[in-house]
Amino acid sequence: MKACNGRAMLPARIMGASYEAILKALCKRGWSAAVLRQRPSTTLLDKAKWFSLSYLP
Numbered sequence: 001m002k003a004c005n006g007r008a009m010l011p012a013r014i015m016g017a018s019y020e021a022i023l024k025a026l027c028k029r030g031w032s033a034a035v036l037r038q039r040p041s042t043t044l045l046d047k048a049k050w051f052s053l054s055y056l057p
Contacts, residue, residue, distance in 0.1 A: 013051060013054050013055070014051060016050075016054060017047050017048075017049075017050035017051030017053075017054055018042075018047050018050075018051075020050040020054075021042040021046040021047045021049070021050050022040050022042055024046070024050075025040035025041060025042050025046075026040050
């Protein structure tokens with residue numbers, strides 16, 4: 001993504017950051033079937049953190 005046009009890739013970066021935050025929350029609480037039925041909690045701050053990290057080299 002770093003070689004692509006930043007403006008064109010903005011939606012992909014936002015989506016990737018959101019999914020990264022969700023994945024981290026899922027890994028933190030485990031992967032049992034009962035747990036996977038619950039929605040993971042992520043904050044806007046978590047998503048913003050992963051979004052900003054996606055821009056770092």
